[in-house]
Amino acid sequence: MLNPQLNAAGRLKHLITLDGLPKDVLTEILDTAAPFTEVSEREVKKVPLLRGKSVFNIFFENSTRTRTTFEIAAKRLSADVINLNVATSSTNKGETLLDTVDNLCAMGADMFVMRHASSGAPYLLAQHLRATGRDHISVVNAGDGRHAHPTQGLLDMYTIRHFKQDFTRLTVAVVGDVLHSRVARSEIAALTTLGVPEVRVIGPKTLLPGNLEGLGVRVFHDMNEGLRGVDVVMMLRLQNERMQGALLPSSQEYFKFYGLTAEKLELAAKDAIVLHPGPMNRGVEIDSAVADGKHAVILPQVTFGIAVRMAVMSMLAAGN
Amino acid sequence: MILPEVKQLLGILADQMRPHVTPETALVGVHTGGVWLAERLHTLLGISQPLGSIDVAFYRDDYGKRGLHPRPQKSGVPFEVNNRHIILVDDVLYTGRTTRAALNELFDYGRPGRIDLAVLIDRGERQLPIAASFCAHTLSEPLPAGSRLSLQRDDHGNLSLELTHA
Structure with a gap:
């Protein structure tokens, strides 16, 4: 089937999703x-x-x-x-x-x-x-x-390419509330299309959708394990406004297990970069020391x- | 048709430009061929201001018809433009539309004191009231419609003129 985002000449006409874009x-x-x-x-x-x-x-x-x-x-x-x-x-x-x-x-x-x-x-x-x-x-x-x-996914890819040049040598972790996140879906689609050999997804079971492995990613529930050796950490915002029912005990507990702290970031590669699509919940998914630290590329993303x-x-x- | 040697033309062009170059003069090459020439002229003329380059892809008048040119290059004007004497460098002067776009782009960096245009070859058939200040060679008769004359660079950095027919 013709990709509805491309015209007959194969040129971009609409931008609706990165999924399926060559x-x-x-x-x-x-x-x-x-x-x-x-x-x-x-x-x-x-x-x-x-x-x-x-x-x-x-x-x-x-x-x-x-x-x-x-x-x-x-x-x-x-x-x-x-x-x-x-x-x-x-x-x-x-x-x-x-x-x-x-x-x-x-x-x-x-x-x-x-x-x-x-x-x-x-x-x-x-x-x-x-x-x-x-x-x-x-x-x-x-x-x-x-x-x-899609444009958030693209600007994340631009940021990664700016700081890391070659997608085909990277290990990238997407961390947090993937279940409610359109950003995560666009990021995963773009990372796999651009040839990133290892895409990891890290989050609690209640905030990860089923069949994630079907997208070609490795799933981790333990953040320390998932961050080991990664070159790029892509944080997601905890989407409080989309939470229905008791998916999390509390934001404090979420921070304890899945908040990105300097200590957890130590497990990643020495020159790892940290992205966040904004707006940030400091002290929930990301610690201020990391958000304002030397690994963060959050303002260049903007x-x-x-x-x-x-x-x-x-x-x-x-x-x- | 026998095309002239670029090396020889570059020498002629540099000789024409030399009396007009001051320590305040800056060169701006128009992508892609013009940038290669501007690099050579920058050395030949001992220009002290840093070299500028512009890609007119965002200023072309055929965007509505032909769309964005593929793979535009980053423009860079690394000197103060206000009141500056700037020599715009391009490989071939033809309809004048690229020069029009380049002039518009330059003014988005400031208000130059004076702009001159230096080209290797003038192939005539202008569609706008634009003329070169310095020109190494003028074709005596028009090229066949649809033909494209442009500068090429090989792996060793040697420049040559190439004529292709559509």
Whole structure:
């Protein structure tokens, strides 16, 4: 079956998930992001690529960092950005998602950046645009339910490549609440596609989904065992707002067993790097000494995130 | 068609540029061929300012038609641009569209005092009101439509001109 994210010429048209995207497309996005990092260091932090295009940020779920970095990325490409605060919009008055989108199309949208609590919402949107003959409009998934957060996965890959160069010599551990994490799914898909030989997942049984081994990863429940010798530690946020029922006794106990401390990090490789998608819960999944320590690359992740989103948007607008 | 030797053309170009170079002059090569030439000229002319390079992929006027050029390179202008004398270096001057894009990009780094354009070959058929300040060779007649003239570099770093037909 044709990948719904690619057009007939094999070029990226929508970005919905990293799962199933070919290695050369992932690599092309990372390569394209590199020159965009320089644009953000100039006196005029702007290039004219998307001049005259209208990008609609439609966020049905709260987000500050992701929405802001998408907005900055689009503005540095010279696009016009319209942020829809959906909490106060017509959807609250009973309008359906697709009616909202149809109205925005009538206002001349060229690209949608969408976050939604339901997995699959951006895919629904892309299908709807195709079915109604509006193929020229692109969709970027900015996080859907537990499914995917592809630009976060890509900026993590960019960060790893920046500090470690070669994916094929790395051992990478993804630590924490994988069950609720769309970030983890995107990270695992990208790491395996890019040829990381050993991807580990570390977490308590209650926060790991079943069949993880089917994704080609090694599962650990003991953090000390799982961190031994790893080159990259990718922490996940403990998603309190998604917890239903008693998955954890307490956040203190979680910190004791799965919080990343300097002591536990000692078990990793000497030059290991620590990533976190933010926002961090200090003292829950990560200790302040690590978050502010020399292994952390958490702020470079944010900076690279802008360049990666600029690359994705300029490739999508071109793929039409 | 016999294409001239790059080494010889480089010498002619450097001779033209030399009287106009001051300690404040900086060179900026346009990716990819222009950067190779700018590296040579930087040495030949003993330029003291660091060498700049730009890739005009983000400034091209055919993005809407042809999309983003694959594998754009990082631009770098490692000197103060404001009031600077800058010589833009490219391998071939043709429609003038690349030069237009390069000028726009340079202005995003500051307000240069003066910009000159140095090219190895002018193949004519301009579509914009742009002319080179320094040019080593001008083709006497237009090349067939669809043909591409560009600089190539072999594994030993030797530069040569190559003409391909679509």
